[in-house]
Amino acid sequence: MKAREFWLLFFPSLLIMGALLVLPLVRTVRWSFEQVRYGTPGTFVGLANFTDALTDPRFHRAVVFTVVVTVITTAILLVVGYIIATGINRITTSRPLVLGIMLVSYVLPNLVGAVAFSWLFDDNFGGVVNRLIGFFGGTQVLWFTDQVPNAILVIANTVWHMLPFAMLIILAGLQGVPNELKEAAKIDGANAFQTHISVIIPTIRGVLGFVTLITIMDVLRMFDNLIPLSPQAQNIGNESIMLYVYSVAFADGAENLGLGSAINVLTIILILVMLIPFIRGIFKEAKAER
Amino acid sequence: MAHTQHRALPVLALAAAGIVALTSCGAGSRTDNANSTTVSCDYTAPEGKTTVNVLAYNSSAIDPFTDTMVSSCTTDDVTLKHDPIDFGGQVTKTTATLAGDTGTYDIIETYGFVIPGFGEEGKLVPLNDLWDKYADDYGLDEISQSMVEGMSYDGDIYAIPMQAQMFVLAYRTDIFDDLGLEVPTTFDEMITAAEAIKSAGLMEYPIALPWLATADVTTGFQGAMNSLGADFVTADGQVTLDTPEAKQAVEAMLALKPYMDPQVTTFDQPKVQQQMFNGTAAMSIMFSGRMFDLTLDSNSKLADSFGFAGAPKITADAPYSYNRLSIDGWSIPFNTKLDHDMLFQMMASAVSEDASKASVPAAYPAREGMVTEKNSPYGAAANDSIASAMPPIVSPIAADITNEIRPILVSILNGQISVDDGLAQMQAAGEKIAG
Numbered sequence: 001m002k003a004r005e006f007w008l009l010f011f012p013s014l015l016i017m018g019a020l021l022v023l024p025l026v027r028t029v030r031w032s033f034e035q036v037r038y039g040t041p042g043t044f045v046g047l048a049n050f051t052d053a054l055t056d057p058r059f060h061r062a063v064v065f066t067v068v069v070t071v072i073t074t075a076i077l078l079v080v081g082y083i084i085a086t087g088i089n090r091i092t093t094s095r096p097l098v099l100g101i102m103l104v105s106y107v108l109p110n111l112v113g114a115v116a117f118s119w120l121f122d123d124n125f126g127g128v129v130n131r132l133i134g135f136f137g138g139t140q141v142l143w144f145t146d147q148v149p150n151a152i153l154v155i156a157n158t159v160w161h162m163l164p165f166a167m168l169i170i171l172a173g174l175q176g177v178p179n180e181l182k183e184a185a186k187i188d189g190a191n192a193f194q195t196h197i198s199v200i201i202p203t204i205r206g207v208l209g210f211v212t213l214i215t216i217m218d219v220l221r222m223f224d225n226l227i228p229l230s231p232q233a234q235n236i237g238n239e240s241i242m243l244y245v246y247s248v249a250f251a252d253g254a255e256n257l258g259l260g261s262a263i264n265v266l267t268i269i270l271i272l273v274m275l276i277p278f279i280r281g282i283f284k285e286a287k288a289e290r
Numbered sequence: 291m292a293h294t295q296h297r298a299l300p301v302l303a304l305a306a307a308g309i310v311a312l313t314s315c316g317a318g319s320r321t322d323n324a325n326s327t328t329v330s331c332d333y334t335a336p337e338g339k340t341t342v343n344v345l346a347y348n349s350s351a352i353d354p355f356t357d358t359m360v361s362s363c364t365t366d367d368v369t370l371k372h373d374p375i376d377f378g379g380q381v382t383k384t385t386a387t388l389a390g391d392t393g394t395y396d397i398i399e400t401y402g403f404v405i406p407g408f409g410e411e412g413k414l415v416p417l418n419d420l421w422d423k424y425a426d427d428y429g430l431d432e433i434s435q436s437m438v439e440g441m442s443y444d445g446d447i448y449a450i451p452m453q454a455q456m457f458v459l460a461y462r463t464d465i466f467d468d469l470g471l472e473v474p475t476t477f478d479e480m481i482t483a484a485e486a487i488k489s490a491g492l493m494e495y496p497i498a499l500p501w502l503a504t505a506d507v508t509t510g511f512q513g514a515m516n517s518l519g520a521d522f523v524t525a526d527g528q529v530t531l532d533t534p535e536a537k538q539a540v541e542a543m544l545a546l547k548p549y550m551d552p553q554v555t556t557f558d559q560p561k562v563q564q565q566m567f568n569g570t571a572a573m574s575i576m577f578s579g580r581m582f583d584l585t586l587d588s589n590s591k592l593a594d595s596f597g598f599a600g601a602p603k604i605t606a607d608a609p610y611s612y613n614r615l616s617i618d619g620w621s622i623p624f625n626t627k628l629d630h631d632m633l634f635q636m637m638a639s640a641v642s643e644d645a646s647k648a649s650v651p652a653a654y655p656a657r658e659g660m661v662t663e664k665n666s667p668y669g670a671a672a673n674d675s676i677a678s679a680m681p682p683i684v685s686p687i688a689a690d691i692t693n694e695i696r697p698i699l700v701s702i703l704n705g706q707i708s709v710d711d712g713l714a715q716m717q718a719a720g721e722k723i724a725g
Contacts (some may be wrong), residue, residue: 039390124564125564140552143553144556205610231502231503232503234699235697235700237708251378252505254385
């Protein structure tokens with residue numbers, strides 16, 4: 001490809017990425033050092049916004065909650081996604097139907113799905129799960145006001161929403177595993193479990209790394225599902241970082257755009273830190289393939 | 291390839307069907323309301339095509355006025371545009387549109403609580419001159435004077451009152467009749483009735499109040515303080531959150547908790563309505579705008595079993611009822627580029643006599659004498675309730691204090707901190723805002 005053709009094709013993407021990604025990022029970093037209200041130029045306040053955020057116990061709780069949910073959710077998605085993808089990989093005729101049904105939770109708007117999901121645990125709207133717990137002799141679980149049950153609820157919803165994505169990507173990876181490898185393992189006497197651990201998973205580690213990367217980025221930014229699932233998130237310590245940002249920067253007529261930007265910058269750093277191992281892995285793999 | 295297509299097609303078909311089904315859930319008419327009407331809306335239209343953007347949250351009490359305005363004032367050249375939005379969205383968009391020299395909206399729905407703050411900051415157009423100019427044309431003198439005062443600050447009128455909401459007690463007449471219970475007029479009587487209902491094995495949590503950890507819970511606390519003749523601040527700006535009245539108000543709220551769902555701090559008004567619809571609660575106190583829904587057969591098979599009464603007092607000797615008088619109105623943002631006369635006439639049309647009449651019983655219009663026992667199932671209760679409500683204290687810092695003390699109040703109600711510690715924290719938070 002000639003340089004002129006390359007730039008002709010690449011320029012529109014560069015323009016859009018610059019406008020939608022780079023400019024807002026630059027603005028966010030600038031605002032993080034300013035006190036900003038709607039419609040007024042910001043006032044430089046140095047590191048005050050970062051100091052406010054880093055000394056706020058509520059921010060600490062939000063970071064801990066978000067990271068814990070991210071780690072647990074990612075682990076569940078990888079394991080369950082792999083198991084389901086393996087199962088679906090074995091079926092043939094009914095695969096489109098199963099995939100179509102499984103995709104429902106993924107194509108649902110997150111907020112809509114979370115509202116419907118919350119009703120499973122809410123006696124006012126049927127509370128199917130509560131009825132099941134009662135049927136088996138369990139006591140009332142305070143899903144929305146106790147921290148641990150509520151965290152379980154949030155994780156369950158996130159897994160429910162993102163599982164189809166993880167499963168689809170892993171399924172694509174599984175379909176790329178050469179049959180010769182699996183047959184060789186079988187001839188060498190490996191059982192099914194050993195074949196998965198020693199042959200298939202190492203073969204698709206790049207795909208698993210990709211799923212992990214996307215999942216971490218998505219879950220670290222969770223926001224809208226908490227509105228119905230954790231109505232008093234702040235009080236029980238189940239506030240995500242993004243919900244905290246919304247709360248201090250925008251909710252109830254607040255106009256702390258500088259503080260909100262500072263927390264976003266800190267979140268970007270947190271995301272990068274959590275992704276370093278996976279980004280390194282992808283680079284290594286690309287280098288090895290070259 | 292053919293095999294891949296064979297697999298992909300059913301997936302695509304399923305996904306497409308899902309998307310179509312989902313989008314159809316959100317579809318629907320934006321202006322079709324049984325309590326709206328068409329009224330005269332005679333304004334001088336500007337030259338050329340004009341769009342008037344209206345910001346108003348959706349509720350059964352506000353929709354009649356919004357829909358009347360949109361349908362009556364839209365002409366071939368002037369389009370009134372109103373998009374559905376919830377209350378939280380309205381709060382955020384109001385802040386944003388009033389921030390700079392240019393805004394998105396030309397008419398905004400406001401309420402008494404925010405008028406002092408916006409008035410002091412000059413964010414709304416004072417309407418006194420326009421009021422005098424058009425009072426006769428639109429019968430504005432028939433609007434309740436106390437509500438006009440509620441939408442005024444420092445002598446200036448900042449909104450045309452549209453409708454008011456006050457706390458009303460809804461109760462199950464069948465259960466109260468069967469058990470020979472009197473309609474409660476105090477919190478103690480509510481507890482006595484709740485005990486009787488629990489003892490009869492009818493329900494576990496007979497009382498339902500909207501104490502969601504948002505503005506709902508602080509509104510409840512403010513209503514409890516109002517019952518004792520107090521508020522978060524005095525008229526001269528003194529914060530009063532560690533007073534004996536504040537303590538008594540919190541303790542009165544805590545006394546009701548054993549008879550309410552343990553997750554009450556996650557219950558907003560729709561959820562409390564749902565408790566009543568489902569028959570899992572026998573008494574609830576909500577804003578009057580929520581009462582009409584209880585009377586609809588389409589919402590609950592218990593619709594015929596709901597009775598209404600004025601809001602109870604905290605104690606028998608309290609001067610006022612557990613109540614908040616919330617007045618809604620129409621305001622003109624300071625940064626609209628459209629003609630103020632035209633906008634005022636549109637707003638005045640929406641609260642005209644015919645529009646107000648049509649809004650009953652979904653709303654409690656600001657015009658005097660509109661709601662009666664005959665035309666509204668909760669009319670008598672609403673009139674009793676409004677008569678026993680403490681007049682609002684006008685303070686530009688009340689809204690900010692309310693937001694700041696909310697998590698502390700929720701912690702008290704959830705037993706995470708003691709009443710005394712919580713009150714001290716709320717007082718400190720309030721004083722920080724008051725400066």
